[in-house]
Amino acid sequence: xxxxxxxxxxxxxxxxxxxxxxxxxxxxxxxxxxxxxxxxxxxxxxxxxxxxxxxxxxxxxxxxxxxxxxxxxxxxxxxxxxxxxxxxxxxxxxxxxxxxxxxxxxxxxxxxxxxxxxxxxxxxxxxxxxxxxxxxxxxxxxxxxxxxxxxxxxxxxxxxxxxxxxxxxxxxxxxxxxxxxxxxxxxxxxxxxxxxxxxxxxxxxxxxxxxxxxxxxxxxxxxxxxxxxxxx
Numbered sequence: 570x571x572x573x574x575x576x577x578x579x580x581x582x583x584x585x586x587x588x589x590x591x592x593x594x595x596x597x598x599x600x601x602x603x604x605x606x607x608x609x610x611x612x613x614x615x616x617x618x619x620x621x622x623x624x625x626x627x628x629x630x631x632x633x634x635x636x637x638x639x640x641x642x643x644x645x646x647x648x649x650x651x652x653x654x655x656x657x658x659x660x661x662x663x664x665x666x667x668x669x670x671x672x673x674x675x676x677x678x679x680x681x682x683x684x685x686x687x688x689x690x691x692x693x694x695x696x697x698x699x700x701x702x703x704x705x706x707x708x709x710x711x712x713x714x715x716x717x718x719x720x721x722x723x724x725x726x727x728x729x730x731x732x733x734x735x736x737x738x739x740x741x742x743x744x745x746x747x748x749x750x751x752x753x754x755x756x757x758x759x760x761x762x763x764x765x766x767x768x769x770x771x772x773x774x775x776x777x778x779x780x781x782x783x784x785x786x787x788x789x790x791x792x793x794x795x796x797x798x799x800x801x
């Protein structure tokens with residue numbers, strides 16, 4: 570079921586919602602991931618190998634391909650939120666899920682690649698979340714800054730930018746984010762790419778949401794509660 574009929578997620582400010590487990594977001598064929606918000610920010614899939622069968626529906630398995638929107642202005646604001654249900658995985662070449670190189674998960678890059686940019690840290694199972702100017706950033710994992718996520722474990726994360734203040738939640742627990750975050754950040758319209766330049770077999774994305782405002786603490790928990798059954 571899609572966001573409007575299924576999980577009780579926050580709808581206010583939702584500008585992009587992708588959930589390939591729902592046939593409303595991906596019917597099982599074609600190269601379009603349908604946006605489940607009311608904004609029609611549908612995503613084009615660059616290679617059908619990106620989408621793999623799951624139960625229910627489909628999931629995004631990083632395969633060197635990506636999905637992308639048309640250029641949009643919805644993240645041209647210093648008050649926004651990005652949420653994602655995902656897990657890090659390994660393959661025969663990289664059984665620990667790391668490559669020693671930066672692998673980009675999310676890109677919105679009107680003039681650079683950090684507005685925001687979200688990567689996996691080169692040799693750790695950490696998320697590198699960053700903004701220009703100044704490349705202000707944090708690296709976080711399952712239990713906060715400078716910790717790692719576990720391999721083959723699902724997590725729901727919420728990343729909120731509220732001007733120069735940032736916070737993130739991992740499976741419902743709140744942490745302080747980027748210190749003195751770029752505010753204003755780099756401005757302009759751009760495509761959203763997810764994932765971007767990520768090695769085959771090293772990450773699965775089950776759904777994600779983008780908001781053009783900073784959600785409240787209670788709303789971050791509301792979204793986690795809506796999806797926590799899918800963490801099993």
